[in-house]
Amino acid sequence: MRRGHEEAEESASKKTNQTEFTIAILSAQRFILTVILGCGLVFGKPAHAEEPPPGAFGAGAVVEEAPREAEGDAAADEGESETEPADTEAAPEAADRSRGASDEAEETEHAEPTERAEPTERAEPTERAEPTEQAREAEEPSSDDFGSERPNEGAPIPQTSPPTILSSTPAPWPHAELPAPQRVLVHIDASGRVMHVHPSADADTPEFAMASAALRAWRFNPARVLGTAVESRVHVEVHFVHSEAPEPTRSQTAPDVTPEDDFGAGAAVDLEEARNESRGPSDFELDEELRLAPSRDAADMLGRAPGLYIDRPVGGAVGHRIMLRGFDAEHGQDIAVSVEGASLNQRSHIHGQGYLDLSFLIPEVISSIRVTEGITDPEQGDFAVAGSADFRLGSAHRGMRLAGSYGSFNTGRLAAVWAPEGAHEDSFAALQLSRTDGFGQNRSGAHGSFIGQVGFGEHSAGYRHRILAVAHASRYSSAGVLREEDILEGRVGFYDVYDDTSARAQSGSANKILLRYSAERRGESSTRFGITLGYDRFRLQQNFTGYVERSREMPDWRGRGDLNEQRNGTFSVAADARYRSAPFGAGALRGTYELGFSGRLDLIEQGASLIQAPQNEIWDERVDASIQQTDIGAYVDFDLSFSDKLFVRGGVRADLLHFDIDDRIGNFVPNFRRETILPGHRRSAIGVAVGPRLTVEAVPHENARIHFAYGEGFRSPQARTLEDAETTPFTRVRNVELGVALQTVAPSWGDKPVFELSAAGHFTQLSDDVAFEAAEASVTRIGPTRRIGLTSRLTVRPLEGLLGTLSFTYVDATLLEPPPASAEEPNPAFSEGARLPYIAPWTLRADVGYRRAITDIAGEELSLRAGFGYLFLSDRPLPFNQQTPAVHRMDASIGATWSRFDLTLSVQNLLDSQYASFAYSFASHWDDGTRSRRPANHITAAAPRSIELRLEISL
Amino acid sequence: MRHWIAICAFVTLTGCALETGADELALPVIAGGSEARETLILESADGWSLDIEEARVAFGALYLCASEMAGDFCEVARGEMLETIVIDGLAAPEEVATLFVESADVRSLMFDLGIRHELRETDPVTLSPLPEGASVLLRGNASREDRVEPFEFAFRIEPLQAGTTTVRRSMETHTPAATDQLLVELNLANLVREMRFSPYLEAGTLEDTQTLRALRLAIMAQRAIEISWNEPSQE
Structure with a gap:
């Protein structure tokens, strides 16, 4: 019954000093460098020529994709492959060994020696693997293997290691006779999880299905390049055991056995991740953390990043407001956010x-988020002022999933995810529909979204293509802001809306369509290009100030309510491409370079009006404009290693921005002046922003890394603020960081270290910052600003299933030179040396999650889990020297998974803290009394305690 | 560890040291007559001797502004007193209200005279406690030669249009301090200096007379109401 596994262990024990694997580095989310590395690591390959027993791990398991990928290059290297008689002599033996373990073995036996690639020219003889036939095929001229000729031929590449198995479970088999082991190609992500099981010719057989399902539970120590975990592909053999007595996982039964032994002989690695994404201790890859504490949506997930606070003060149809490391990023002005490389920031x-607006994202298909705080990567473009975030989509769970939730405030949500079996993790279709009555008053609404993504083709066989489609629509009412004194004096409830027609008419509505096609080739060098089409429409009715506005066009029209309607429609088309070179250099100095290009055109129609509820009669026009904005960017990025202890990454980025503005009611003539012109203000402007980015990483000890980073970035201006022929006044950003990352080397129960600690001091200076101006419901210039801070993050995995993270950020954000008082603005809200408004100096976030299998019920494992999250924001300063109190919020969840069912009970704001999601300070007039012209605190309420029960069924 | 402590201490102290901003003050408003006595005898522009027995003015709301000119440039005020008070021109100044103000430069002010007209109000709203909602009440006897004529002037002064305040004026730049007081005085001499009493007698009513226009002008433009900072003595 357990024959397969026993034989595997037997086979593993017969390892020799000779085996081989082929490594080609691949990039998962980014495009590309392919480094093909030859390492002669040998794991468990039998030295004798006997045919290994059925089920033995990996004998002869080599890369078969490489020859396909390398067809185009075959001619160039063919001659070379004919010149190694020593290798061809080894072929029969290797072929024999591979016969029993590989379906392709018979085919490779018939391969002509002259067609074989020269396999081991670069490896030291003692490290050289005995190539099987398949190995020779793999080493035919290819951009993904070692067989191709390259400048650094023969030299070892430092700090490269293949993935190794941490835990593996045989596939259960319900029938009496066990099938032969399935040999499959799996794609492993940088965290060591199986991203994708590549379908083989037998993909539609039950054996493949069972093997594929079992592989999802395997865990690997990921491949590493220059010390950084990267994606890789590896062939593995999956053995079968009778399903009545499932084999326990390796980690449970044989913790004293090194993973490499279990990994089996001849595991051939096709390591393709090339671009070193990490740029230091402020570069965070959020994956397992995403589901520690309850996450209602993508914003909750993004909130796991250190120093980041995100909430939605205006209602479900308006984008989240984000604070990051001392920046009030507003709705995105200081953080560049993308999904699968498609920028979401609207110009x-x-x-x-x-x-x-992140609400279109469906949390069930968010696989990870890369958050880069600061400016360190030349790929970071416009809006990467405080940092950037890239959402990666995928569904590790294959098949159909249905999820439904219901909870407080009559909130219901349905989600469906369909991920075709056998397809790559990046192929799925997901739908969500959600509606709520909303907490408090005037917050009801609904939204729905669809995300579909399909990938086809293989990186190893040329290009892998990917098409992403997004559709989203939402409409929510909004309670808007309340004066704090009105709440304190009982005139309005904390979660209420003003009993006023104009206040009750506040709402938001949004639509989004996004289409992206991308193609990626991975090899020794690699290429990716993509085209994105987007259409976004936005409409907001919001009244911040009550009744203080007078019509500009008809001054006698006044007091109809400051219900400000904002409309924005953007059609955008963008293209991007990047090329990552093959490795260059020799000796201690090695590296790659990357060239990137991007172009984007935005056609924007926007307007703003004052409207009178409830008939929405227009009583003033404030904005009516068309904007055409173009951004052309390019960068070069080097990734250099000077030794195995010193690495330098960075380059230069340049962006050219062009603006063409048709402001149809610009040059407005007040009615008390004699009209000498017609309304309208057409203008154009252009400018270039150039900025270097550099990261230096030193590795003084295997447990420690020290980083220094310097970067210059930019934020483009709002087009309507520009004058004709103005050299575009970009907001220039200078960012300096010094940080350290510490971690234990031995992995814990997962594939990651037991203990990780990072800390970075950062200094950022902006040439011309902006801050939110409530009266205009938009931002206003406030002059140069400076931020000095420290961000630290601790991650611990002390027990199997237990994960905890703790992060804190302190930032001193100061206004350096605010605009002086003027006739138009005699009472500026900001003064020199004042702390920047809205920004909490201290942000602390703690998350703990624990998951454990409890028992078996009806042959199915029952596992329980619990999660807890805590957020602290210190007092936040406001304009006019006001401030709002600190925030404490706790979230918790418990859940159980059994068979196809997953049940979660989550509580947001466990202690029912009553706090302001966001606070503002400005003058308003809502009541019937004498108008106060003093700035007063206004708040938007954060959600009270809300309970949600969620059931997910896997079909 | 010591390095961490040092870093944390540095950034914390730095953060505290950089926190600045103007203070919010609550200052007393002192109101009364500039020449307080039981009765006051003044002379009008046309030679009438005015024996003032009652002189009261409804005052407020008051806004202090950062701009050189109040009005449209005072959408956000530095300080304000929203209630309506009554200034007794024959009484000694006394504390009657509280002014909430920012400790930052004040360059102008504007106020209503017991009648406001907010943007969404169709008609002006009377807040004055004076009889008939008057802004100004002036009662006494006028005498010239052997003729003695009693008079009682009660009239309203409203904002010119909705959303505006009645009186706007500049003042000497001053940064309020915690020990300051705002002194609001009714100067009756200034009030009647340009007033001619005869037109009132000739018309038999105050409406649409030069007498009324002169009184209005004195209130709105000629400093019949004096507002100043009553700074504490240096001693």
């Missing part, structure tokens, strides 16, 4: 520069 948006 010159009426509601705020860089506006973005």
Whole structure:
């Protein structure tokens, strides 16, 4: 019954000093460098020529994709492959060994020696593997293997290691006779999880299905390049055991056995991740943390990043407001956010520069988020002021999933994810529908979104293509802001809306369509290009100030309510491409370079009006404009290693921005002046922003890394603020960081270290910052600013299933030179040396999650889990020297998984803290009394305690 | 570890040291007559001797502004007193209200005279406690030669249009301090200096007379109401 596994262990024990694997580095999310590395690591390959027993791990398991990928290059290297008689002599033996373990073995036996690639020219003889036939095929001229000729031929590449198995479970088999082991190609992500099981010719057989399902539970120590975990592909053999007595996982039964032994002989690695994404201790890859504490949506997930606070103060149809490391990023002006490489920030948006809305994202298909705080990567473009975030989509769970949840405030949500079996993790279709009555008053609404992504083709066989489609629509009412004194004096409830027609008419509505096609080739060098089409429409009715506005066009029209309607429609087309070179250099100095290009055109129609509820009669026009904005960018990025202890990454980025503005009611003539012109203000402007980015990483000890980073970035201006022929006044950003990362070397129960600690001091200076101006419901210039801070993050995995993270950020954000008082602005809200408004100096976030299998019920494992999250924001300063109190929020969840069912009970804001999601300070007039012209604190309420029960069924 | 402590201490102290901003002050408003006595005898522009027995003015709301000119440039005020008070021109100044103000430069002010007209109000709203909602009440006897004429002037002064305040004026730049007081005085001499009493007698009513226009002008433009900072003595 357990024959397969026993034989595997027997086979593993017969390892020799000779085996081989082929490594080609691949990039998963980014495009590409392919480094093909030859390492002669040998794991468990039998030295004798006997045919290994059925089920033995990996004998002869080599890369078969490489020859396909290398067809184009075959001719160039063919001659070379004929010149190694020593290798061809080894072929029969290797072929024999491979016969029993590989379906392709028979085919490779018939391979002509002259067609074989020269396999081991670069490896030292003692390290050289005995090539099987398949190995020779793999080493035919290829951009992914070692067989191809390259400048650094023969030299070892430092700090490269293949993936190794941490835990593996045989596939259960319900029938009496066990099938032969399945040999499959799996794609392993940088965290060591199986991303994708590549379908083979037998993909539609039950054996493949069972093997594929079992592989999802395997865990690997990921491949590493220059010390950084990267994606890789590896062939593995999956053995079968009778399903009545499932084999326990390796980690449970044989913890004293090194993973490499279990990994089996001849595991051939096709390591393709090339681009070193990590740029230091402020570069975070969020994956397992995403589901520690309850996450209602993508914003909750993004909130796991250190120093980041995100909430949605205006309602479900308006983008989240984000604070990151001392920046009030508003709705996106200071953080560049993308999904699968497609930028979400909208240029010159009426509601705020860089506006973005994350509500279209479906949390069930968010696989990870890369958050880069600071400016360290030349790929970071416009809006990467405080940092950037890239959402990666995928569904590790294959098949159909249905999820439904219901909870407080009559909130219901349905989600469905369909991920075709056998397809790559990146192929799925997901749908969500959600509606709520909303907490408190005037917050009801609904939204729905669809995300579909399909990938086809293989990196190893040329290009892998990917098409992403997004559709989203939402409409929510909004309670808007409340004066704090009105709440304190009982005139309005904390979660209420003003009993006023104009206040009750506040709402938001949004639509989004996004289409992206990308193609990626991975090899020794690699290429990716993509085209993105987007259409976004936004409409907001919001009243911040009550009744203080008067019509500009008809001054006698006044007091109809400051219900400010903002409209924005953007059609965008963008293209991007990047090329990552093959490795170059020799000796201690090695590296790659990357060239990247991007182009984007935005056609924007926007307007703003004052409207009178409930008939929405227009009583003033404030904005009516068309904008055409173009951004052409390019960068070069080097990834250099000077030794195995010193690495330098960085380059230069340049962006050219062009603006063409048709402001149809610009040059407005007040009615008390004699009209000598017609309304309208057409203008254009252009400018170039160039900025270097550099990261130096030193590795003084295997447990420690020290980073220094310097970067210059930019934020483009809102187009309507520009004058004709103005050299575009980009907001220049200078960012300096010094940090350290410590971690234990031995992995814990997962594939990651037991203990990780990072800390970085950062200094950022902006040439011309902006801050939110409530009266205009948009931002206003406040002059240069400076931030000095420290961000630290601790991650611990002390027990199997237990994960904890703790992060804190302190930032001193100071206004350096605010605009002086003027006739138009005699009472500026900001003064020199004042702390920047809205920004909490201290942000602390703690998350703990624990998951454990409890028992078996009806042959199915029952596992329980619990999660807890805590957020602390210190007092936040406001304009006019006001401030709002600190925030403490706790979230918790418990859940159980059994068979196809997953049940979760989550509580947000466990202690029912009553706090302001966001606070503002400005003058308003809501009541019937004498108007106060003093700035007063206004708040938007954060959600009270809310309970949600969620059931997910896997079909 | 010591390095961590040092870093944390540095950034914390730095953060505290950089926290600045103007203070919020609550200052007393002192209101009364500039020449307080039981009765006051003044002379009008046309030679009438005015024996003032009652002189009261409804005052407020008051806004202090950062701009050189109040009005449209005072959408956000530095300080304000929202209630309506009554200034007794024959009484000694006394504390009658509280002014909430920022400790930052004040360059102008604006106020209503017991009648406001907010943007969404169709008609002006009377807040004055004076009889008939008057802004100004002036009662006494006027005498010239052997003729003695009693008079009682009660009239309203409203904002010119909705959303505006009645009186706007500049003042000497001053940064309020915690020990300051705002002194609001009714100067009756200034009030009647340009007033001619005869037109009132000739018309038999105050409406649409030069007498009324002169009184209005004195209130709105000629400093019949004096507002100043009553700074504490240096001693």
